[in-house]
């Protein structure tokens with residue numbers, strides 16, 4: 322018993338004097354190297370946690386700003402749902418990096434075609450004004466609920482998300498292959514091409530500049546009510 326105790330003490334003594342492990346391959350223990358590594362690791366953890374906190378704070382500030390801008394239109398819960406389910410901008414970037422899209426906050430502006438009304442969405446304009454150039458993609462997962470011609474919206478597509486919001490894409494030039502009522506779509510899936518259809522009977526084109534009219538609707542007491550997508554689009558632009 323005493324022998325085992327002494328051999329244990331000796332082993333600890335050896336380890337403390339720079340040797341660890343057993344057998345032929347044991348290596349000298351470099352204590353200072355380990356301490357340096359510990360310091361580096363600690364430094365990395367501190368930097369990463371600061372960066373994460375900065376990112377989180379910025380995200381939170383952005384969410385608060387969006388909530389302030391949209392508080393009259395929907396609840397904080399609804400805004401959170403929209404922020405979660407809108408995963409991308411409705412127009413894909415130009416793969417040639419030549420042309421670009423732009424938009425401003427034209428929600429609520431006066432419109433006269435088809436009677437006096439207010440603009441129920443945001444117009445995303447194309448720098449080249451060329452129909453069929455930009456690809457339109459679904460901003461969220463959902464199901465195609467409406468597709469086809471409308472006198473105002475031209476060739477449009479309407480997608481109902483899992484949470485119940487209705488995303489409306491209008492004035493399209495063409496639809497992507499296989500688009501039909503009931504089709505499931507995922508965020509980022511191409512719905513068709515940007516165009517300038519609408520303001521007349523089926524097939525009317527060129528009554529205005531090429532753009533995507535993008536709208537978001539939600540059901541309020543059984544009726545579809547529009548909300549301003551501008552701040553949500555800014556987030557994913």
Ligand SMILES: [Zn+2]
Pocket residue numbers: 440442443444533534535
């Ligand atoms: Zn519009």
